[in-house]
Amino acid sequence: MSTQLSEQSYEMEADPDVYKTLLESTRAIPWKIDWKTLRFTYIGPQIESLLGWQRDSWRSVDDWAERMHPDDRKWVVDFCVSQSQEGSDHEADYRALKSDGSYLWIRDVVHVLRNEQGEVDALIGFMFDIDERKKVEQERDCLRQELEELSYKDCLTGVANRRMLDQVLEQEWMDARRNCQPLSLVIIDIDYFKQYNDSFGHFKGDECLRQVASLLADSACRARDVVARFGGEEFVLVLPQTDAHAALTVAERCFAALQDANIPHPASPVSSQLTLSCGVATCLPNHRNSLDDFLEQADKALYKAKDGSRNCIVVAEN
Known part of the structure; x- marks a missing residue:
């Protein structure tokens, strides 16, 4: 019985379709970027329902940067590039542009993949929808500021x-x-x-x-x-x-x-x-x-x- 379970587990691990199904069934949006070309080699279909952009419109990091709020773009791009060059895993919160012109708060969690020589080979990560959480945080911050102002008035x-x-x-x-x-x-x-x-x-x-x-x-x-x-x-x-x-x-x-x-x-x-x-x-x-x-x-x-x-x-x- 245990041998049969082991064989089934191995078959799941060896089957890329299993991983793809698992990735595309989550609410988080998986993606992968080739470091040399800075082009997307994969992005999950969830991106279409979340932001409205077609999957095939995510070609390179330029598309990622351009679909970001202007106030967030410079610091996020600079931070992510510097962390990636150092080979450090990282994450960043920013407002992503939706196809209808509105913005949605996104958390990008990035993992750096290295080749056998230890050089950065690719970036993989997940985009998470944190819009509701950010709204709650902002409301809480506004309330805290109002209370602080009241304490001095x-x-x-x-x-x-x-x-x-x-x-x-x-x-x-x-x-x-x-x-x-x-x-x-x-x-x-x-x-x-x-x-x-x-x-x-x-x-x-x-x-x-x-x-x-x-x-x-x-x-x-x-x-x-x-x-x-x-x-x-x-x-x-x-x-x-x-x-x-x-x-x-x-x-x-x-x-x-x-x-x-x-x-x-x-x-x-x-x-x-x-x-x-x-x-x-x-x-x-x-x-x-x-x-x-x-x-x-x-x-x-x-x-x-x-x-x-x-x-x-x-x-x-x-």
Whole structure:
């Protein structure tokens, strides 16, 4: 009995039609390329149902490269060629062009065959349809990015939160120190915001905070400038590569924008509309000063404005 099974197994191994049937019954697409001519010597019939191209249209590696998304083509071709030249098995994910003009994510798994002299003789491999898997991965990555962005945003106003502010300040301080460039801070407090809430209610107060945050973000118009909610009704503008004069200009622009918005605040002792108190500080970071000292300098300027007439800007003394 065992002898009969052995003979049947040998017959299967020796029959190329068996291998062909097995290969062509899988969902993966088998293929083979002659290394010297870089032409396909075989590609499975599954290619027609997957990508729509006729089997006989896959003549050389040029057809393979041309039927690839332009954004993927260069790195995939360069990578696969270099790995093949080194005789290393490899795999690559890319978007393959379908005959209808759409794209499908493919994973190409490549095995390098050598001749008796150890030279690369042929490449054989399988193309796998990984389109659904890629879509799931991309959706997961988008969700992760959204969650990460939310973790750095103030949920009420949409500007940066305290966590993001701390990281930005640390980074900009180090950059300013390394490049010998000025760094400026503008700390802003909404005047008599408690009275605003008492007059209009917290729902209207939240709307007011969102409006002020938007005005501040528009006033700090450079891409690298950061507007963050420091807490409650306080906001901070981080202004890299900004000297004292330019920082004062930004603060004045914030005041002008709020004045133009003309948000009523009848309970305010200083004005019939919403106003701000503002502290401005500028520093050229070096080994003799610290970020904490800089923050304290800006904070003292703010409280000097609040202890005075409010509705004003105080620039910290260097």
